[in-house]
Amino acid sequence: MNETIKLIGNHRCVRDFYQDIDVSEDQIEAIVKAAxxxxNWANGQNVTVIEIRDPEKKSRLAKAAGNQKWIEEAPVFLLFCMDFYRAxxxxxxxxxxxxxxxxxxAIMVGSTDVGIALANAIIAAESLGLGIVPIGGVRRNPQVFVDVLNLPEYVFPISGLVIGAPRTxxxxxxxxxxxxxxxxxxxxTEVQKESIDExxxxxxxxxxxxxxxxxxRDWSSSISHFYDTGFEQYAQNSSPTVKKQGFKYK
Structure with missing residues (x-):
């Protein structure tokens, strides 16, 4: 097995970072270039990444994402947006x-392209010895991200990525x-119930x-609860903001 596959297979989400160890601009640029x-679909390149280091902005965004404190604690927060403004x-x-x-x-293309770019960024960051955790919570209150980061029409935040030196x-x-x-x-379909039980x-x-x-807690109870009522804030806020940003799908 080669080292790249070993690195991917060893992935962990990190939520505890050294606050006094920085991530350099050279490292961030290498990560974004990898992303x-x-x-991407049709060479549309419908992804934009925004780097946030300002403590006040990170604090506001952390609260909007569901009080995810590691957004504040890690030195860098990257926001991955689907971006049709250039198109x-x-x-x-x-x-x-x-x-x-x-x-x-448009939503399927943009979300898929962000997901692929995000995966590349994660692998690149981990190859540099950095810790990461993706933040889907940006879609809990996406309008806050739109307002704070001045996202124009046809740009919507899909996911964040916290990057820092892992403490644990x-x-x-x-x-x-x-x-x-x-x-x-x-x-x-025959293997699914057996797989879930296991x-x-x-x-x-x-x-x-x-x-x-x-x-x-087991997996099925957790995920069934989330897909029943746990995603309500996403449902209330994500779709209206998507349409406010110019995506008029029915």
Missing amino acids: MAAP MLAAEKNGHQFQIVEDIE IPEQKPRLPLMATFQKEKYS YDKTISAYMFERTGGKDA
Whole structure:
């Protein structure tokens, strides 16, 4: 197995950073260049990354993302946006209508391109010995990010990425059995219930050990709760802000 695959397979999300150890601009530039080297749909390059170091801004954004204090504590917070503003300018320059933002395809393209770029950034940061944690909570109150960072029309925040020197590195969280997520020739529903039962036991044991016996939640109870009522703030705020930013899909 080569070193790149080992690095990817060793991934952890870090939420405890040295506040007195900086991340250099050279490191951030290398990480963003790696992100922008990712493949993207039709060479549209519909991703923009915004670097935030200002303590006051980080504090406001941390609160908006659900009081995620590591946004404040780590030296750098990167915001990954789907960005069709440049494409709009290209349409104006060439006399074309800008119809993609009226279709759900724009959201699918933008989100996918951000996800691929974000993955590259994570690998690059970890290869430099840095710790990271993605922040999907930016979509809890996306209008705050729009306002604080002056995001124009056709730009929407998809995810953040906290980067810093890791003070502690947690144990790796187990993943679903591979038979659930990797299938051949066709989708098999038969293996899913068995996989969930097996994984629930694994996650319950992991949580029990990680929390010193205070929490033994399994995967299915946690995810089913979140997909029932736990995502309500995202639902209330994300879609209206997307449409306010110019994405008029129905």
